[in-house]
Amino acid sequence: MPVLSNIRLLSTPLAASPGRIHSIDHAALVWRDGKILWTGSEKELPEQYRTEERWDAGGKLVIPGLIDCHTHLGFGGWRTEEFVRKIGGATYEEIARAGGGIASTVAETAKLSLEELEHRALGFLREMSSLGVTTAECKSGYGLSVEGEIRLLELYRRLSERQPMTIVPTFLGAHAIPASADRKSYVASIIDQMIPEIASRGLARFCDVFVEPIAFSVEESRAIFRAGAAAGLRPKLHADQLSDGGGASLAAEVGAISADHLEAVSDAGLERMAEAGVIAVLLPIASLYLRKPWLAAARLRKCGVRFAVATDFNPGSAPSCHLPFALTLSVAGNRLHPEEALSAATIAAAAAIAEGDRRGSLEPGKAADFAVIDAESVAHWLYHFRPNACVMTVKDGKKIYEARN
Numbered sequence: 058m059p060v061l062s063n064i065r066l067l068s069t070p071l072a073a074s075p076g077r078i079h080s081i082d083h084a085a086l087v088w089r090d091g092k093i094l095w096t097g098s099e100k101e102l103p104e105q106y107r108t109e110e111r112w113d114a115g116g117k118l119v120i121p122g123l124i125d126c127h128t129h130l131g132f133g134g135w136r137t138e139e140f141v142r143k144i145g146g147a148t149y150e151e152i153a154r155a156g157g158g159i160a161s162t163v164a165e166t167a168k169l170s171l172e173e174l175e176h177r178a179l180g181f182l183r184e185m186s187s188l189g190v191t192t193a194e195c196k197s198g199y200g201l202s203v204e205g206e207i208r209l210l211e212l213y214r215r216l217s218e219r220q221p222m223t224i225v226p227t228f229l230g231a232h233a234i235p236a237s238a239d240r241k242s243y244v245a246s247i248i249d250q251m252i253p254e255i256a257s258r259g260l261a262r263f264c265d266v267f268v269e270p271i272a273f274s275v276e277e278s279r280a281i282f283r284a285g286a287a288a289g290l291r292p293k294l295h296a297d298q299l300s301d302g303g304g305a306s307l308a309a310e311v312g313a314i315s316a317d318h319l320e321a322v323s324d325a326g327l328e329r330m331a332e333a334g335v336i337a338v339l340l341p342i343a344s345l346y347l348r349k350p351w352l353a354a355a356r357l358r359k360c361g362v363r364f365a366v367a368t369d370f371n372p373g374s375a376p377s378c379h380l381p382f383a384l385t386l387s388v389a390g391n392r393l394h395p396e397e398a399l400s401a402a403t404i405a406a407a408a409a410i411a412e413g414d415r416r417g418s419l420e421p422g423k424a425a426d427f428a429v430i431d432a433e434s435v436a437h438w439l440y441h442f443r444p445n446a447c448v449m450t451v452k453d454g455k456k457i458y459e460a461r462n
């Protein structure tokens with residue numbers, strides 16, 4: 058039973074008051090069999106733990122393992138050219154006409170074998186774990202055919218079995234209409250073929266749709282969510298990113314666990330989300346790369362919406378899996394308080410993927426998922442942005458990353 062001691066500050070949200078960070082000076086943390094047994098001031102460490110194996114936190118900050126609750130982890134290729142063209146002023150339509158956008162990633166993904174995709178994804182997961190991330194939600198959506206979508210979800214199943222991070226899989230067949238497909242028949246294939254097969258094999262927990270006039274209409278999305286929910290896949294949305302298209306209201310109507318992006322959401326949409334308990338997931342790296350207005354934290358607070366922050370890691374609009382970078386942007390751009398940002402990437406992110414009873418805070422009974430950060434406080438960590446301030450990541454009680462001195 059290891060004891061992590063010499064913690065300068067242990068900062069964690071608590072399940073009972075998730076909006077507030079609970080901090081303990083000169084703290085210790087005890088765990089056994091991957092589960093937390095005790096946290097508190099080192100002076101109050103119970104007698105029975107005093108002789109156990111000690112790990113020294115070096116007087117650093119300890120936070121819950123970070124949870125990236127929105128990624129598109131499995132993909133082939135990159136879209137560097139497109140990034141440069143967009144900086145030069147090319148429009149979405151021009152990019153799409155030149156063969157770019159989601160369609161180009163679908164083509165690049167199809168060129169890779171499952172082993173090659175796995176190799177790439179393992180590299181990204183190692184990078185994420187070195188930053189203090191211990192759980193990632195991963196969406197399909199670069200297959201856009203029955204076989205292609207199932208292949209990406211099979212990739213996530215393999216990743217769950219072959220590396221330590223928790224992977225939460227989401228089906229996003231409704232990411233885009235494939236160029237070669239007829240709209241109606243593609244939506245029908247999602248409802249009649251993909252959802253039943255994926256649900257019967259337990260390959261996904263959530264059903265996501267890119268609800269936007271350039272992607273799927275509210276009516277198409279509603280039909281997909283109904284089919285998903287009937288098969289046991291809870292709705293999640295890419296909503297109101299480019300326009301206020303009614304995505305937030307639809308999220309409330311279908312009982313979605315989260316609605317993500319929301320750069321263009323209306324207050325009426327946010328109010329409906331608050332009433333229905335839908336979590337807003339902010340994706341500030343995408344706001345930065347697409348030069349979209351930051352959704353102000355003040356509006357979320359005013360409407361009473363709970364919020365999380367994630368990377369949206371994908372090769373188009375958010376080509377970075379650096380969750381602490383997203384958190385710094387959420388503070389500087391969305392104007393979250395640093396402690397709200399920590400909650401947004403831990404306990405609220407856990408709630409956005411239905412993991413809140415197991416992870417997201419450092420409390421007895423929860424998974425021993427935590428990160429040791431070289432900073433004096435949460436605010437200092439997010440203010441003084443560095444390539445990597447994480448010195449150790451522990452997942453289910455086991456060290457999965459340690460910085461070289």
Ligand SMILES: [Zn+2]
Binds near residue numbers: 129
């Ligand atoms: Zn996304």
